[in-house]
Amino acid sequence: xxxxxxxxxxxxxxxxxxxxxxxxxxxxxxxxxxxxxxxxxxxxxxxxxxxxxxxxxxxxxxxxxxxxxxxxxxxxxxxxxxxxxxxxxxxxxxxxxxxxxxxxxxxxxxxxxxxxxxxxxxxxxxxxxxxxxxxxxxxxxxxxxxxxxxxxxxxxxxxxxxxxxxxxxxxxxxxxxxxxxxxxxxxxxxxxxxxxxxxxxxxxxxxxxxxxxxxxxxxxxxxxxxxxxxxxxxxxxxxxxxxxxxxxxxxxxxxxxxxxxxxxxxxxxxxxxxxxxxxxxxxxxxx
Numbered sequence: 528x529x530x531x532x533x534x535x536x537x538x539x540x541x542x543x544x545x546x547x548x549x550x551x552x553x554x555x556x557x558x559x560x561x562x563x564x565x566x567x568x569x570x571x572x573x574x575x576x577x578x579x580x581x582x583x584x585x586x587x588x589x590x591x592x593x594x595x596x597x598x599x600x601x602x603x604x605x606x607x608x609x610x611x612x613x614x615x616x617x618x619x620x621x622x623x624x625x626x627x628x629x630x631x632x633x634x635x636x637x638x639x640x641x642x643x644x645x646x647x648x649x650x651x652x653x654x655x656x657x658x659x660x661x662x663x664x665x666x667x668x669x670x671x672x673x674x675x676x677x678x679x680x681x682x683x684x685x686x687x688x689x690x691x692x693x694x695x696x697x698x699x700x701x702x703x704x705x706x707x708x709x710x711x712x713x714x715x716x717x718x719x720x721x722x723x724x725x726x727x728x729x730x731x732x733x734x735x736x737x738x739x740x741x742x743x744x745x746x747x748x749x750x751x752x753x754x755x756x757x758x759x760x761x762x763x764x765x766x767x768x769x770x771x772x773x774x775x776x777x778x779x780x781x782x783x784x785x786x787x788x789x790x791x792x793x794x795x796x797x798x799x800x801x802x803x804x805x806x807x808x809x810x811x812x813x814x
Contacts, residue, residue, distance in 0.1 A: 537672070538681040539708060540717040541701050544688030545646040552683075553652060559683035560675045561653040562667070562704070564660070566696040566739070567748065568621050569643020569687065571660040571760035572606075575623040577813050578662075578766040580632035584811040586647050587639040590614050596637050599799040600792065607639035611751045614639075623662075624759040642687040647772055647809055650685065654678070656772035658811060661700055661735065661761060667769040668707040670814060676712065684720075695726070695742035699735075702727035703763075735761040769814040776807050788812070 540555060549556065564570055573584060585600065587593035590609055594616065597605045606619040613620035621640055638644060650656045655674055659667045675682050684704060686697035702723035708714055716724065730738035739761055748757065775789055777796055792808060 536713045536715040537675045537708075538715045538717065539684065539705055539720045540681065541684045541686065541698075541705075541719040541723050543686050543693040543698055543719065543723075544691055545642065545649055545685060546688065546691035547649065549649045549652070555681070555683050556650055556652045557654075559653065559681040560655045560657070560671050560678070561650045561683045561685065562657040562659045562671060563643065563646040563650070563685050563687065564697045564700045564704075565640065565643030565646065565687035566660060566700045566760055567694070567753065568623055568756055568760060569638070569640040570658045571623040571662055571756070572621050572626055572640075573638070573643075573658045573770055573811060574660045574663045574766055574768065575626040575759075576606075576631060576636060576638075577768050577770050577811075579626055579629050581634050581636055582632075582812070583635040584770070585635070585637045586644045586809040586811065587637055588645055588648055590639060593617075593637050593639040595801060595803055596805075598801050599803065600635070600637065600795050602791075602795075603635045603637045605637050607637075607644070609639070609641055611641070611748070611753065622753075622756050624756050627759070642689055646685050646687045647811075650772070651774060651809075653683075653772075654680075657814070658770045658772075659700070659704060661703065661763050663764070663766045663768055664700070664703060665707060665764040666767045668704050669711065670769050672708055672711045682708070684723075689744060694744065696739045698723050698726050699730070699739055703735075735763060770811045771814040773810050773812060774807050775810065777805055 604618045608621040657667055684701045686701055688694050705724045706727055
């Protein structure tokens with residue numbers, strides 16, 4: 528029996544921003560159940576979008592890439608932000624409180640954000656990647672814990688941060704995820720995981736909103752109109768849902784995927800006259 532199998536404890540590791548080299552973390556990524564955190568606001572938006580019955584979210588790193596995806600996948604709504612603002616020509620911004628009021632049943636979305644969506648592109652070697660927020664924390668963490676035990680894997684939490692810098696709210700959410708995990712199974716914590724947990728413990732006398740309001744960009748986000756979304760996103764366990772990443776290759780390997788669920792993507796790319804260099808599509812679906 529190998530050393531990993533003998534060790535019953537699941538190791539939890541955290542990176543505090545998505546400014547890391549995937550090659551350096553390659554072994555960790557491959558051997559972990561991974562989760563992306565972007566509390567204000569990408570993963571909170573993703574959770575709320577699926578809570579409003581959306582069937583699919585396609586991820587984009589850049590605005591130009593999002594517009595090109597829209598030209599090809601013309602039946603998808605174009606949503607997101609750049610530097611916190613809705614780009615001109617997008618259907619909607621990146622406001623969880625706005626998505627919560629919408630009926631998105633059977634709708635499909637292309638989502639671009641400055642920090643959150645980028646994180647998923649760093650985790651392509653992982654077998655499972657989830658989007659977690661405070662809004663769906665308990666439900667998602669239970670699935671992640673069960674999968675880690677079933678697959679004999681560790682857990683890797685990726686805080687997206689802001690512009691390659693640490694953000695307090697993402698580290699706090701990672702700490703909350705670890706706190707939940709500790710209730711479910713025995714863990715072995717990396718130093719960064721201990722730091723995230725200590726952030727939560729240091730705020731034990733405060734509610735979540737009070738704890739998160741202390742982050743550096745608070746005033747800037749207030750000026751940009753995000754304060755109500757901060758309030759919205761600090762609610763705990765609102766949605767019993769989890770969303771996970773799928774990577775769809777566009778090079779003839781379609782047989783690997785559910786043709787009924789993704790046939791429209793392949794058909795639209797096949798019939799499109801747009802010039803593009805897409806070799807794969809990253810999308811999120813309910814797990």
